[in-house]
Amino acid sequence: MPDHIANRDKIIQALREELVGPSPQGKPIKCSGEITFQSDNKDFYQPWKQENGEEILQRDPPLVRYGVGVLHPIETPVENEDLQLNLVDTNIVLNNQPEEIEADEELITESAKQNLEDIEKEILKSSETESDDFDLSTANTYKPSSMGISFLADFPKGSVLVIEATNCGCYRQKKVKVGKSERTWWLRKSINFTVEFTAEELCSVKERKFTKTKKIDGLELSFEVFSRPDREKREGVRLLTVCLINRTTASGGHENCLFQAGFAATIISPKGEAHILPYPKPDFNSDNKEEQSLALLYRKMETYGVGHGCAANWDKEASDGIKTVIAECLPTFETPSITPDIGIEVPMASLAGLIPGDDGFAALWEVVNRYEQWIEDRRNEIISLGEEYQNAAYWHIDECTRAAQRMRNGLIYLQNDTQAKRAFQLANYAILLQQICSRRELRKANYDIATKRYTFSTNYQAPNLIQTDKNSGKWRAFQVAFLLMSIESTAEGDIPDRSTVELIWFPTGGGKTEAYLGLSAFALFMRRLKNPEDVGVNVLMRYTLRLLTAQQFQRASALICAMEYLRRQNENELGKEPFSIGIWVGRETTPNTRTDAISKFNRLQSDSSAENPFLISRCPWCAAQMGRYQEKLPRGIPNSLYVLGYNQSRGTVIFKCPDNACEFHKHNGLPVYVIDEDIYEKRPSLIIGTVDKFALLAWSYAQKARALFGIGADGKRVNSPPGLIIQDELHLISGPLGSVVGLYETVIEELCTDRRNGQEIKPKIVCSTATIRRYADQVKALYGREDVVLFPPPGLDAEDSFFSRYARNSADKTLQRGRVYMGVHAPGLRSLLTAEVRTAAAILQAPVSLTPEERDPWWTLLVFFNSLRELGTTLSLLQSDIPGYLKVIRNRLGLDWQQMRYLLRILELTGRIRSDQVPESINKLEVKCDNSNNQPSVDVCLASNIIEVGVDIDRLSLMAVVGQPKTTSQYIQVTGRVGRRWWERPGLVVTIYSPTRPRDRSHFEKFRSYHSSLYAQVEPTSVTPFSPPVLDRALHAIMTTYVRQTGDEKIAQTPEPYPENLIEQLRDILIPRIQLIDPDEVENFDKVFNKRASEWRGRQRTNWERNGRDNIDIPLIRVAGEYASREWQRLSWATPMSMRNVDAECQAEITNLYLNEGEEEDA
Structure with missing residues (x-):
């Protein structure tokens, strides 16, 4: 097996030789005397090095060859x-x-x-x-003529600061005869020198600069040490800045520069101990829980030096302390690898009921019990921590204890509730099938001229539940722990944990997606088991980037196919309505209308360069190739054969696996929808979309979107709303985008709230994030919920949360x-x-x-x-x-x-x-x-x-x-x-x-x-959904959204007469939210809300928006960013169709609109 670590080192070395040097190449050649080559002698052009192994620059002068780690003579100006x-x-x-x-x-x-x-x-x-x-x-x-590092050091009596510059270099010209002409080579000469400063010198006064200069090969090089007392003015402890300076006074030039510059500073004491101390940090705010938490978790990640014009480095892993600090010009750092594999794996087949006599619950109890034992072990360690870390340590352990208790409660719930246990069993079965299907190689299509049909690179095979690869069929401990912790509050709408936001924070590649796909499968099965007739959208899965949306759509489609496969086998339990999935994104990605879809489908058949807006490139179940066939076909082949698996039927485009043997070629094909109009009609069980799409709820494009929320044409609830909202990559919903999303979320949550049967059941919210700075504030601002649980909760150290750890070698416990x-x-x-x-x-x-x-x-x-x-x-x-x-x-x-x-x-x-x-x-x-x-x-x-x-x-x-x-x-x-x-x-x-x-x-x-x-360096995010700029730009949009999605058929057609009841309902929904998130904005909100309500009432617009280019009636809303005449600006609202690019730019314009505003305020 290739040694990729050694190969990586070779690449690093190649880059170091290219940028810093030296890079001796070729055969050795004697340089002490005259060097002569015959005319046109190829030997001259081959690489050479000096006899002592030092480098020869045969073509480029040193300052052209190298640009990193070069110190010029002092005060060499950057020339014109x-x-x-x-x-x-x-x-x-x-x-x-x-x-x-x-x-x-x-x-x-x-x-x-x-x-x-x-x-x-x-x-x-x-x-x-x-x-x-x-x-x-x-x-x-x-x-640059200097480089330096600052560090804190303890100087016991008799100690010495030793500063060594090693492997530096300078270059000297050497004339080389090539036939009758003369060329210039540059010969490298190593420069190594050491200076020392005693403790008595450095600690003698309050502040002082010490200099030692050496002349080497025509260069005047000095080490300067600035010595200052530390903040606490401890005896013998000094804050030092050590600088290497090229003080050569000659004008700049190749021969007057120091190359490959760098040095090491070491404290040597009679006892040989380490005397470099952690670099002073700013005092963290003892009242700030987050700062205390980070200080605890990263307390072992000390800084021992700061560079000036270079980078500071120190001993890699010195268990006995830091003795040396290094100034280097091309730094490297190897970060620890984090693994979710902690020695506990939970087999899906057992939990799916596929192993006779083993329901898999013993493995679940092992996860819970071992986690509880780990918590107790960490609790016993708190007493050994410094006093400044104690509060944060107890907070962390309390959160771990809460997580463990919720896991235990979830497991007991599964054991005691028959429907929940069955839903969990089916969810495991579905995820197992999804893993097998998703990891299949693409089955490429090939057109068979003889049979005039497509064949595939491999024959169709049903999923093999026995012979799975070693990476399939197992839950990681953190995934199954997350499921246990959140499963009851997902299934039951009337328990306190329902309003708790679950926030998954796990490194890239740890398996977050599979964890909440598992929860989605459980939620979908649970609703059907409770009531097979309770169909419609149950899960909203939202992303911020369309790349991720399209990728996860394919992944989630395999899960839905697996669930539909199981439903067909268990129709008595799960009902006759298929499980299905839809992707609800912008029109640049998928078609909004069936007419548009058919037009693009026809173009796809006839034009090999046409865009494919249908996203499905392989069957999610069997991996057969779908979409445009890229190979050339014989003449006379009908256009319909150029596209595999897409079919025009019943006025729309549907999807069937092109392999006749596949489970999803038969019946109604694939339960997958990509066209908005199909999604509104079919109401898929799971919808994947971008947050942007929800801005369109204010527009006629999404007039029928109320069906996704279970709301009928009369504005009344006729079906259950989505019960589970999953928001991926929460950290991306911040700044201007996050603020607008937070405003819309108020209405979206209302559309997803079920008040039938005298209860108020809000949706369960699950998020994942790559960062945890101010996560509670962000969740509160976005969703109006104060209880958020981070999972896995941190322990006492960044390297171990039980569910994820730094990867170490089992033999010697060193980092991998x-x-x-x-x-x-x-x-x-x-x-x-x-x-x-x-x-x-x-x-x-x-x-x-x-x-x-x-x-x-x-x-x-x-x-x-x-x-x-x-x-x-x-x-x-x-x-x-x-x-x-x-x-x-x-x-x-x-x-x-x-x-x-x-x-x-x-x-x-x-x-x-x-x-x-x-x-x-x-x-x-x-x-x-x-x-x-x-x-x-x-x-x-x-x-x-x-x-x-x-x-x-x-x-x-x-x-x-x-x-x-x-x-x-x-x-x-x-x-x-x-x-x-x-x-x-x-x-x-x-x-x-x-x-x-x-x-x-x-x-x-x-x-x-x-x-x-x-x-720990992640910057805090900011979300301000009720700030004045956001209200000015989008409050009217959510007023329009709420009215258009909850009003009756009449209000759906026209905004006139003014819908006072609905507007006042929205006010009553918004005010408690603002009082929770930002009470200081209530007064401004009232002002802006009243202004918008007055404008709606006073303008008496009969059209919601422009209907066709020939319609000259001014509507209530117009597309933000498009040109509008002054009259349109005065009588209609600029309304976003996206939640992006909402941060305003300042553009000057001469206007008299202030006269109208003044008249309205006086009215």
Whole structure:
């Protein structure tokens, strides 16, 4: 088996040699005397190194060759020519190369160039706001001449501060004769020197600077130490800043710079103990529970140094304390791997009733009992903690105890309630079937000319419940614990826990989706067992990004097929109405109307480039290929054969598995709906959608959407509403988007509340999140609920919550290998783009040196950009600069063309690509580089924030992040896309920091501190649904929504007369919510609400919205963002059709509308 850890180290080393150096290559050559080569002698062009093993730069001068870890002479200005250079200086490098490098060989193919051109065309069409990060001008600045670290140290008597600069270097010219001409080589010379400062010197006065200077090979290098007392003014404890400075007074130039700069500072004492102390932290707020909690969890993740112009590092795992702090210019940090596998697995087959004599409950009790024992063990440890951690520790253990008790109650409920036990049994059966179906390989279609029918690459097979793969058929402990904890409050609407919001917080890849799919299956079965006639929508599953929505739709479709398969076998229990699923998203993704669907279906049959808006590319049950057949068919084949599994029937488009043998070719086909009108009529059991779609409830597009909530044409409840709402990736619902969502949630919850039989039953809400900062405040602002339970609750340490732990080797308990982060901050390379070129070229070329079976994890480079603008600037780099620099590497290393990296396929994965292209892109990324599929693997994938969630591709292990992402949660989610199989191929993430962005530099200087406790660095989210800007922009929208969804048939047709009763009902619903969330806004709410009610009453509009282009009547609402005349602005409301882009921009306009507003206020 390939050693992917060693191979990752090779890639890291290749990047280090490219950016920092040194990189000695080739055969040794004697350099002490004259060096002569014959004219046109190929030997001159091969790589050489000095006899002592030191590097020779044969083509590039040192300052062109290296841009990281370079200290210039002090006060060397950034010259004008530096500022006027092109963004990328690859041409400078190419101009220094011999003619051989410009051979005709192209390292980027025509198809890859076409990929780039297609991406560029689409990006030019898109509109996107500029990044809010700003760059500092480098005018009137100096090139870096120093680097330093600050740390806290304890100086016992007789101790010494030893500062060592090792493996630094300088370069000296050497003239080389080549025939009759003369060339210049640059020979590296190592620089190593040590200085010492005694404790008596450093502790003698309050504050003082100490300097020691050495002249080495023409360079004047000094170490300066700034010594200050610590905050507590403890004896012998000093806060030190140690700087290495190039004080050479000669003007800037290659020979006057220090390269590969770095140093280590060590306290040596007579007893040999460790004397580097944790770096001072800001005092945390002792009244803030969250800050106390984080301080407890990450108390072992101490910072021991902060960099200045470099990164600080220290001993990796020093159990006896930290003795040395290091200043380095290319930092790396390996994060621990987190595993949900804690030695307890619960078999689904037993719980599904498939194993005679074993109902599986013994395994469930084992989870509960072992968790309770773990809690007691942690409780006994609290007394050994510091006093400052005690309160938080007791809070954590109390929350763990509550979770354990709820798990125990859920298990007892299952044992005592016959219907619940049966629903749980069926849910396990369905999830087991879903796992088997979802993991099947695609059964590719092939048109058989002889039979004039399609065949498939493998024959149909019913799910095999006996021979499952080793990763199927088992619950992880955290998944089954979550089910036990939330199952009773999902089934029963009249218990206190019903209003509790369940919040799953688990690392990427831990199995969150399967956990709430299991809960969904239980909820759906439970409702049918209670009343087989109680049909309609029961589960709303909402996402924020359409990539994730489309992916999870396919995954959830397999579950629904499994449930429908079981219903057909148990019709007496579960009724005759099929279980079904619908995807309810924007019209850019799926058709709103049946007419539109048929039109797009016809186009799909006749046009091979047409967009497929139906999303289904494989049968969720048997994995038979569906959708557009991509291969060429013989002439004369009817258009209908070009599309598999889609059929026009009864005025709409339905879906049937194209394999006649499949369970879902027969009967009514697949229970899957993608057309809005079908969804309103069929009311699928489970609906997957985006939060944006709910903005359309105010519009005629969704006039019939009331059926999804069980509301009839007369505005009365006729069916049960959705009883379970699942919100994935809660952390993305923050800021302006979250605030608008929070306002709409008030109405959505009301539509999902059942008040029949004298009870008020609200929906159960389950969320998942990647962050936990201020989660209780966020949930309260979004859903108006004060009780939120985080699961799994934290223990006493970030590395162990019982349900997830840092992965350790069983033998010696050392940490297993994890994802490596590497930071590139290259102020010497003139621009961020130059750093991109060199970094990308180095890590693209490095895997070529590996054997074919070793390459796959490192072959596809996934590059994340913070904006489409930044992605667009990289397209030209891939077209010319990166292939050009690959030639530079070839020449420098003396490689044959067969040893070079060729760019064959470049892919885009951003929010602007078509929805039907998303699964295609995912499939392309899954292609391995071993040519087993007779198609090229993706070389480079350019991605934006669409990859934050849902891109789960195990083979990806290499990523570059261009610029520090806007939030830490985004950084965590994005970088979690690589190295998912950490036990086999842990990932490598290279973050390229902009040298001109202060925020990037700050993250670089605190590189280790930041990455060692990433989750603690997550910024708090903010949601303010009742703030004045949100009310001004959207209050009228939810007034319209409520009236249109709950009014009778008459009000559905026209907003006139003013629906006073409904408006007052909405006021009564909103005010308690505001009093709970933000009571200070009640007065402003009354003002805005009264104003909107007055406008509605006074304008007397007879149309809700514009009906056709020829209709000149001004309606009550108009589309926000579209042009409107002054009269339309005065008499209609600009109403959003999306919840995004709701944060206002300031645009000046001369208007007299204030006169009308004044008249209305006076009226």
